[in-house]
Amino acid sequence: MKMPSSRTGRASRRRNVLIPSGSFAVAGVLLVIGLLILILRFAAPGALTALAKPFWQLGNMSTNGMHSFASLFGNSAQLTRERDTLAQENLALAERARTLEARSADLERLVGTRTASANRVLAGVLARPPVTAYDSLILDAGSVAGVHVGDVAYAAGGVPLGAVDSVLASSAHVALYSSGGQKTEGWVGDTRIPITLTGKGGGTFDATLPRESGVAVNAVVYIPGPGALPIGTVVRIDSNPSSPRDTIHIAPYVNIFSLTWVEVAAP
Amino acid sequence: MMRGTALVAAFLAPLLFPTVLAGIVVFIASVAVPPLGIVIGILTDALYKPASSFPYATLLGAVFSGLGYVMHRFIKTRIISE
Numbered sequence: 001m002k003m004p005s006s007r008t009g010r011a012s013r014r015r016n017v018l019i020p021s022g023s024f025a026v027a028g029v030l031l032v033i034g035l036l037i038l039i040l041r042f043a044a045p046g047a048l049t050a051l052a053k054p055f056w057q058l059g060n061m062s063t064n065g066m067h068s069f070a071s072l073f074g075n076s077a078q079l080t081r082e083r084d085t086l087a088q089e090n091l092a093l094a095e096r097a098r099t100l101e102a103r104s105a106d107l108e109r110l111v112g113t114r115t116a117s118a119n120r121v122l123a124g125v126l127a128r129p130p131v132t133a134y135d136s137l138i139l140d141a142g143s144v145a146g147v148h149v150g151d152v153a154y155a156a157g158g159v160p161l162g163a164v165d166s167v168l169a170s171s172a173h174v175a176l177y178s179s180g181g182q183k184t185e186g187w188v189g190d191t192r193i194p195i196t197l198t199g200k201g202g203g204t205f206d207a208t209l210p211r212e213s214g215v216a217v218n219a220v221v222y223i224p225g226p227g228a229l230p231i232g233t234v235v236r237i238d239s240n241p242s243s244p245r246d247t248i249h250i251a252p253y254v255n256i257f258s259l260t261w262v263e264v265a266a267p
Numbered sequence: 268m269m270r271g272t273a274l275v276a277a278f279l280a281p282l283l284f285p286t287v288l289a290g291i292v293v294f295i296a297s298v299a300v301p302p303l304g305i306v307i308g309i310l311t312d313a314l315y316k317p318a319s320s321f322p323y324a325t326l327l328g329a330v331f332s333g334l335g336y337v338m339h340r341f342i343k344t345r346i347i348s349e
Contacts (some may be wrong), residue, residue, distance in 0.1 A: 026270065027302045034306040041313040048313050055282035062283075130285035133315045133324055165318045175317040 046168040049138070053171075056126040056138065060260075120265040121146050123153075126171065128259050135179040135201050137162070139172040139262065147172045152225070153262045155254040160229050161262060172264070176256065177223070177231070178203045186223040188234065188248065189215050197223070197250065203257070205232065205250040211239060213246075221250050225267070273299040281311045293328070297335030298342070304331030 040047050123141035132138065141147050151164045153174045162176035177184045182199035188207070193215060195207040209215060215234060222228035232252040239246050273296035280289035280296075289311075297304035308328020316322055 026300055030300065030302040030306050034302070034309050037306070037309050037313055041309075045313070048310075052282055052314055055279065059283045127282075127315075130287070131281075131283070133281070133286050133311055134317055134320055136315050136317060138314075173315075173317070175320075179317065179320070 045166075046171070049168060049171045053126060053140075056131075059127075059131065119146065120154075120263040121151075122261060123147065123172070123264050124261050125259045129176075129202065129256055135176045135199065135203070135256070137174040137176065137256075137259065137262065139164075139174060139264070140170065141264065142168045142170045142172050144169050147264050148266070150267060151264045152267045153264050155259060155262055157253070158229065159231055159252075159254050160223060160225055161254065161256065161259075163267070164264065174262075174264075176203070178205055178252065178256070184223055186221055186231070187228060188221045189213075189219040192222070192228070195221075195248075197221070203252045203254070205252075206247055207250065208245040208247050211244055211246050215246075215248060270300055273303065277303045277307050278310070281307060281314065290327070290331075294331045294335065297331040298338045299335075301332050301336035301339050304328040304333075304335055 037048070121141050123139040123145070125137055126140050127138040129135055137153065139147070139153070147164060147167050149164055149167055153161045153164065155161050160177070162174045162179070164172050165175045166173040175182065176199070177197065178199040178201060180199055180201045184197040184199070184205075186195055186197050186207075187193060188195050188209070191214075193209060193213050195209050197205040197207050200206055205221075207221075215237070217234050217237060219234045220230050221232050221234065222230050230253065232250045234248045235251040236249040237246050238249070277293050277296035277300075280292040283289075284292060293304055293307045296307075305325065305328040308322075308325040308331070311324035311328070312322045316324065
Protein backbone atom coordinates (compact mmCIF):
# COMPACT_ATOMS: atom_id res chain seq x y z
CA MET A 1 0.00 0.00 0.00
CA LYS A 2 1.44 3.20 -1.01
CA MET A 3 1.64 5.73 1.80
CA PRO A 4 0.41 9.27 0.97
CA SER A 5 3.32 11.54 0.23
CA SER A 6 3.75 14.51 2.58
CA ARG A 7 5.50 16.25 -0.28
CA THR A 8 2.38 15.86 -2.42
CA GLY A 9 0.28 17.24 0.48
CA ARG A 10 2.51 20.29 0.84
CA ALA A 11 2.55 20.88 -2.90
CA SER A 12 -1.24 20.69 -3.17
CA ARG A 13 -1.56 23.18 -0.33
CA ARG A 14 0.92 25.60 -1.89
CA ARG A 15 -0.78 25.46 -5.26
CA ASN A 16 -4.10 26.55 -3.86
CA VAL A 17 -4.40 30.29 -4.49
CA LEU A 18 -7.30 30.51 -2.07
CA ILE A 19 -5.11 29.74 0.94
CA PRO A 20 -3.49 33.02 2.13
CA SER A 21 0.21 33.24 2.92
CA GLY A 22 1.55 34.19 6.31
CA SER A 23 2.46 37.78 5.41
CA PHE A 24 -0.44 39.57 7.10
CA ALA A 25 1.79 40.83 9.90
CA VAL A 26 4.18 42.50 7.47
CA ALA A 27 1.29 43.96 5.47
CA GLY A 28 -0.31 45.25 8.66
CA VAL A 29 2.89 46.92 9.82
CA LEU A 30 3.36 48.54 6.43
CA LEU A 31 -0.18 49.86 6.35
CA VAL A 32 0.30 51.32 9.83
CA ILE A 33 3.51 52.98 8.59
CA GLY A 34 1.57 54.37 5.64
CA LEU A 35 -1.07 55.82 7.96
CA LEU A 36 1.66 57.33 10.14
CA ILE A 37 3.21 58.97 7.09
CA LEU A 38 -0.16 60.45 6.13
CA ILE A 39 -0.71 61.74 9.65
CA LEU A 40 2.81 63.21 9.81
CA ARG A 41 2.33 64.84 6.43
CA PHE A 42 -0.59 66.92 7.68
CA ALA A 43 0.19 67.22 11.39
CA ALA A 44 3.98 67.58 11.36
CA PRO A 45 5.39 67.82 7.83
CA GLY A 46 8.69 69.11 9.19
CA ALA A 47 9.28 65.75 10.84
CA LEU A 48 9.28 63.92 7.50
CA THR A 49 11.70 66.43 5.99
CA ALA A 50 13.95 66.19 9.04
CA LEU A 51 13.95 62.38 8.75
CA ALA A 52 14.76 62.52 5.04
CA LYS A 53 17.42 65.24 5.28
CA PRO A 54 20.36 62.97 6.27
CA PHE A 55 19.61 60.67 3.33
CA TRP A 56 19.48 63.58 0.88
CA GLN A 57 22.79 64.85 2.21
CA LEU A 58 24.24 61.34 1.94
CA GLY A 59 23.05 61.15 -1.67
CA ASN A 60 24.65 64.51 -2.49
CA MET A 61 27.94 63.45 -0.86
CA SER A 62 27.89 60.15 -2.75
CA THR A 63 27.28 61.91 -6.06
CA ASN A 64 30.12 64.35 -5.46
CA GLY A 65 32.38 61.50 -4.39
CA MET A 66 31.59 59.50 -7.52
CA HIS A 67 32.40 62.52 -9.70
CA SER A 68 35.75 62.92 -7.96
CA PHE A 69 36.47 59.18 -8.25
CA ALA A 70 35.55 59.08 -11.93
CA SER A 71 37.80 62.05 -12.67
CA LEU A 72 40.79 59.94 -11.53
CA PHE A 73 40.38 57.83 -14.65
CA GLY A 74 40.21 60.77 -17.00
CA ASN A 75 42.96 61.50 -19.49
CA SER A 76 45.04 64.15 -17.75
CA ALA A 77 46.00 65.93 -20.97
CA GLN A 78 42.36 66.12 -22.07
CA LEU A 79 41.31 67.34 -18.65
CA THR A 80 43.99 70.02 -18.76
CA ARG A 81 42.78 71.19 -22.18
CA GLU A 82 39.17 71.31 -20.96
CA ARG A 83 40.22 73.28 -17.89
CA ASP A 84 42.11 75.81 -19.96
CA THR A 85 39.16 76.20 -22.35
CA LEU A 86 36.75 76.69 -19.46
CA ALA A 87 39.07 79.22 -17.83
CA GLN A 88 39.15 81.28 -21.03
CA GLU A 89 35.38 81.11 -21.38
CA ASN A 90 35.05 82.16 -17.76
CA LEU A 91 37.22 85.22 -18.37
CA ALA A 92 35.17 86.16 -21.41
CA LEU A 93 31.89 85.73 -19.53
CA ALA A 94 33.15 87.76 -16.58
CA GLU A 95 34.08 90.59 -18.92
CA ARG A 96 30.69 90.43 -20.62
CA ALA A 97 28.97 90.45 -17.22
CA ARG A 98 30.90 93.58 -16.24
CA THR A 99 29.89 95.22 -19.52
CA LEU A 100 26.24 94.35 -19.01
CA GLU A 101 26.31 95.58 -15.43
CA ALA A 102 27.69 98.89 -16.62
CA ARG A 103 24.96 99.19 -19.25
CA SER A 104 22.32 98.27 -16.69
CA ALA A 105 23.63 100.92 -14.31
CA ASP A 106 23.50 103.51 -17.10
CA LEU A 107 19.91 102.58 -17.93
CA GLU A 108 18.88 102.75 -14.28
CA ARG A 109 20.41 106.22 -13.99
CA LEU A 110 18.57 107.22 -17.15
CA VAL A 111 15.11 105.88 -16.33
CA GLY A 112 15.35 105.45 -12.56
CA THR A 113 14.75 102.30 -10.54
CA ARG A 114 11.24 101.29 -9.48
CA THR A 115 12.10 99.13 -6.50
CA ALA A 116 14.85 98.81 -3.92
CA SER A 117 17.15 95.83 -4.12
CA ALA A 118 15.37 92.70 -2.94
CA ASN A 119 16.31 90.87 0.22
CA ARG A 120 17.49 87.53 -1.05
CA VAL A 121 17.89 84.37 0.98
CA LEU A 122 20.67 82.04 -0.07
CA ALA A 123 19.44 78.45 0.27
CA GLY A 124 21.16 75.14 -0.30
CA VAL A 125 19.38 72.52 -2.39
CA LEU A 126 18.82 69.34 -0.39
CA ALA A 127 17.10 67.41 -3.16
CA ARG A 128 16.61 68.13 -6.87
CA PRO A 129 15.47 66.30 -10.00
CA PRO A 130 15.81 63.48 -10.89
CA VAL A 131 15.66 62.38 -7.25
CA THR A 132 12.62 64.54 -6.55
CA ALA A 133 9.42 63.64 -8.34
CA TYR A 134 7.24 66.40 -9.85
CA ASP A 135 10.23 68.60 -10.88
CA SER A 136 10.64 70.21 -7.49
CA LEU A 137 13.40 71.38 -5.21
CA ILE A 138 13.75 70.91 -1.47
CA LEU A 139 15.68 73.79 0.10
CA ASP A 140 17.41 73.85 3.47
CA ALA A 141 16.08 77.32 4.35
CA GLY A 142 12.58 77.93 5.60
CA SER A 143 10.47 80.48 7.43
CA VAL A 144 13.18 81.05 10.04
CA ALA A 145 15.53 82.24 7.29
CA GLY A 146 12.88 84.50 5.76
CA VAL A 147 11.43 82.30 3.01
CA HIS A 148 7.72 82.74 2.32
CA VAL A 149 5.13 80.99 0.16
CA GLY A 150 5.08 82.65 -3.25
CA ASP A 151 8.74 83.69 -3.20
CA VAL A 152 10.69 82.97 -6.38
CA ALA A 153 13.80 80.82 -6.48
CA TYR A 154 16.63 82.04 -8.74
CA ALA A 155 19.67 80.18 -9.98
CA ALA A 156 23.08 81.76 -10.52
CA GLY A 157 22.81 84.75 -12.80
CA GLY A 158 19.28 85.60 -11.68
CA VAL A 159 17.56 82.93 -13.80
CA PRO A 160 14.12 82.21 -12.24
CA LEU A 161 13.43 78.56 -11.56
CA GLY A 162 10.10 78.32 -9.76
CA ALA A 163 8.00 79.47 -6.86
CA VAL A 164 7.95 78.37 -3.23
CA ASP A 165 4.69 76.54 -2.61
CA SER A 166 5.17 75.33 0.95
CA VAL A 167 7.43 76.44 3.77
CA LEU A 168 8.43 74.79 7.04
CA ALA A 169 10.60 76.19 9.78
CA SER A 170 13.89 75.04 8.26
CA SER A 171 13.01 73.84 4.78
CA ALA A 172 11.00 74.89 1.78
CA HIS A 173 9.49 73.19 -1.26
CA VAL A 174 9.87 74.86 -4.66
CA ALA A 175 7.68 73.86 -7.59
CA LEU A 176 9.73 74.48 -10.71
CA TYR A 177 8.14 76.26 -13.65
CA SER A 178 9.00 73.18 -15.72
CA SER A 179 6.82 70.83 -13.61
CA GLY A 180 4.56 68.75 -15.82
CA GLY A 181 1.48 70.72 -16.79
CA GLN A 182 2.53 73.94 -15.03
CA LYS A 183 1.50 77.02 -17.04
CA THR A 184 3.60 80.18 -17.01
CA GLU A 185 3.09 83.30 -19.07
CA GLY A 186 6.09 84.61 -20.94
CA TRP A 187 7.51 86.04 -24.15
CA VAL A 188 9.75 84.81 -26.91
CA GLY A 189 12.14 86.52 -29.27
CA ASP A 190 13.29 90.08 -29.77
CA THR A 191 9.74 91.17 -30.55
CA ARG A 192 8.51 89.72 -27.22
CA ILE A 193 5.72 87.59 -28.66
CA PRO A 194 3.49 86.52 -25.75
CA ILE A 195 3.29 82.78 -25.16
CA THR A 196 2.12 80.38 -22.46
CA LEU A 197 4.90 78.07 -21.35
CA THR A 198 3.80 74.54 -20.44
CA GLY A 199 6.12 72.56 -18.23
CA LYS A 200 7.15 69.18 -19.67
CA GLY A 201 9.34 67.98 -16.82
CA GLY A 202 13.11 67.65 -16.72
CA GLY A 203 13.51 71.42 -16.82
CA THR A 204 12.01 71.79 -20.30
CA PHE A 205 8.99 73.64 -21.64
CA ASP A 206 6.98 73.89 -24.78
CA ALA A 207 4.56 76.46 -26.11
CA THR A 208 2.44 77.10 -29.17
CA LEU A 209 2.30 80.24 -31.24
CA PRO A 210 1.02 81.26 -34.67
CA ARG A 211 3.06 79.93 -37.54
CA GLU A 212 3.54 83.37 -39.06
CA SER A 213 5.13 84.70 -35.86
CA GLY A 214 8.60 84.23 -37.35
CA VAL A 215 10.23 82.82 -34.23
CA ALA A 216 13.45 80.99 -35.02
CA VAL A 217 15.61 78.46 -33.20
CA ASN A 218 17.86 80.07 -30.53
CA ALA A 219 15.30 82.79 -29.81
CA VAL A 220 15.39 83.74 -26.13
CA VAL A 221 12.39 83.03 -23.92
CA TYR A 222 11.50 85.36 -21.04
CA ILE A 223 9.14 85.26 -18.10
CA PRO A 224 7.87 88.20 -16.03
CA GLY A 225 9.96 89.42 -13.16
CA PRO A 226 11.98 92.54 -12.48
CA GLY A 227 11.84 93.39 -16.14
CA ALA A 228 11.83 90.38 -18.44
CA LEU A 229 13.89 87.50 -17.10
CA PRO A 230 15.46 85.13 -19.65
CA ILE A 231 14.97 81.48 -18.78
CA GLY A 232 15.93 79.55 -21.90
CA THR A 233 16.09 79.31 -25.65
CA VAL A 234 14.06 77.71 -28.42
CA VAL A 235 15.75 74.48 -29.49
CA ARG A 236 13.18 73.04 -31.89
CA ILE A 237 10.10 74.14 -33.76
CA ASP A 238 7.50 71.59 -34.81
CA SER A 239 5.22 72.57 -37.67
CA ASN A 240 2.12 70.68 -38.71
CA PRO A 241 0.69 71.68 -42.09
CA SER A 242 -2.83 70.96 -40.82
CA SER A 243 -2.47 73.33 -37.86
CA PRO A 244 -2.12 77.11 -37.93
CA ARG A 245 0.10 76.99 -34.84
CA ASP A 246 3.65 75.79 -34.36
CA THR A 247 4.94 74.07 -31.24
CA ILE A 248 8.24 75.37 -29.91
CA HIS A 249 10.39 73.35 -27.52
CA ILE A 250 12.39 75.32 -25.00
CA ALA A 251 15.56 74.28 -23.22
CA PRO A 252 16.44 76.08 -19.98
CA TYR A 253 19.62 78.01 -19.33
CA VAL A 254 20.04 76.27 -16.02
CA ASN A 255 20.80 72.59 -15.55
CA ILE A 256 18.34 71.77 -12.77
CA PHE A 257 19.95 68.36 -12.23
CA SER A 258 23.10 69.92 -10.82
CA LEU A 259 21.73 72.77 -8.70
CA THR A 260 23.47 73.11 -5.36
CA TRP A 261 22.20 76.49 -4.19
CA VAL A 262 19.56 79.04 -5.13
CA GLU A 263 18.54 82.52 -4.09
CA VAL A 264 14.99 83.05 -2.86
CA ALA A 265 13.36 86.46 -3.03
CA ALA A 266 9.92 87.98 -3.08
CA PRO A 267 8.42 88.16 -6.60
CA MET B 268 16.25 38.21 4.18
CA MET B 269 14.63 39.03 0.84
CA ARG B 270 11.75 40.86 2.46
CA GLY B 271 14.13 42.84 4.67
CA THR B 272 16.23 43.84 1.68
CA ALA B 273 13.11 44.81 -0.26
CA LEU B 274 11.85 46.92 2.64
CA VAL B 275 15.12 48.79 3.10
CA ALA B 276 15.67 49.32 -0.63
CA ALA B 277 12.11 50.53 -1.18
CA PHE B 278 12.21 53.07 1.66
CA LEU B 279 15.59 54.44 0.56
CA ALA B 280 14.79 54.53 -3.16
CA PRO B 281 12.79 57.80 -3.28
CA LEU B 282 15.47 59.51 -1.18
CA LEU B 283 18.58 58.40 -3.05
CA PHE B 284 17.71 57.25 -6.57
CA PRO B 285 16.36 59.05 -9.64
CA THR B 286 12.61 58.78 -9.96
CA VAL B 287 12.57 56.14 -12.71
CA LEU B 288 15.08 53.90 -10.94
CA ALA B 289 13.22 54.36 -7.67
CA GLY B 290 10.04 53.25 -9.44
CA ILE B 291 11.73 50.09 -10.70
CA VAL B 292 13.10 49.29 -7.25
CA VAL B 293 9.70 49.86 -5.64
CA PHE B 294 7.94 47.69 -8.23
CA ILE B 295 10.35 44.82 -7.65
CA ALA B 296 9.99 45.26 -3.90
CA SER B 297 6.20 45.24 -4.30
CA VAL B 298 6.40 41.76 -5.78
CA ALA B 299 8.12 40.59 -2.59
CA VAL B 300 5.99 42.70 -0.22
CA PRO B 301 2.90 43.99 -2.07
CA PRO B 302 1.83 46.80 0.30
CA LEU B 303 5.22 48.50 -0.18
CA GLY B 304 4.09 50.11 -3.42
CA ILE B 305 1.31 52.22 -1.98
CA VAL B 306 3.28 53.04 1.18
CA ILE B 307 6.25 54.33 -0.80
CA GLY B 308 3.89 56.21 -3.08
CA ILE B 309 2.40 57.96 -0.06
CA LEU B 310 5.91 58.72 1.22
CA THR B 311 6.98 60.15 -2.14
CA ASP B 312 3.95 62.43 -2.32
CA ALA B 313 4.47 63.51 1.28
CA LEU B 314 8.04 64.55 0.48
CA TYR B 315 7.85 65.96 -3.04
CA LYS B 316 4.28 66.69 -4.18
CA PRO B 317 3.50 70.35 -4.83
CA ALA B 318 0.49 71.64 -2.95
CA SER B 319 -1.79 71.83 -5.98
CA SER B 320 -0.69 68.70 -7.81
CA PHE B 321 -2.53 65.38 -8.22
CA PRO B 322 -0.96 62.58 -6.10
CA TYR B 323 0.44 60.61 -9.03
CA ALA B 324 3.00 58.80 -6.89
CA THR B 325 0.32 57.41 -4.57
CA LEU B 326 -1.74 56.27 -7.54
CA LEU B 327 1.27 54.65 -9.19
CA GLY B 328 2.19 53.02 -5.90
CA ALA B 329 -1.29 51.55 -5.63
CA VAL B 330 -0.93 50.13 -9.16
CA PHE B 331 2.44 48.65 -8.23
CA SER B 332 0.91 47.10 -5.12
CA GLY B 333 -1.90 45.57 -7.13
CA LEU B 334 0.39 44.16 -9.79
CA GLY B 335 2.88 43.06 -7.17
CA TYR B 336 0.17 41.25 -5.24
CA VAL B 337 -0.97 39.35 -8.33
CA MET B 338 2.58 38.39 -9.25
CA HIS B 339 3.32 37.50 -5.63
CA ARG B 340 0.36 35.12 -5.49
CA PHE B 341 1.29 33.44 -8.75
CA ILE B 342 4.89 32.99 -7.67
CA LYS B 343 3.77 31.59 -4.34
CA THR B 344 1.55 29.04 -6.02
CA ARG B 345 4.26 28.31 -8.55
CA ILE B 346 2.09 28.74 -11.54
CA ILE B 347 4.77 30.80 -13.29
CA SER B 348 7.45 28.23 -12.55
CA GLU B 349 5.51 25.41 -14.21
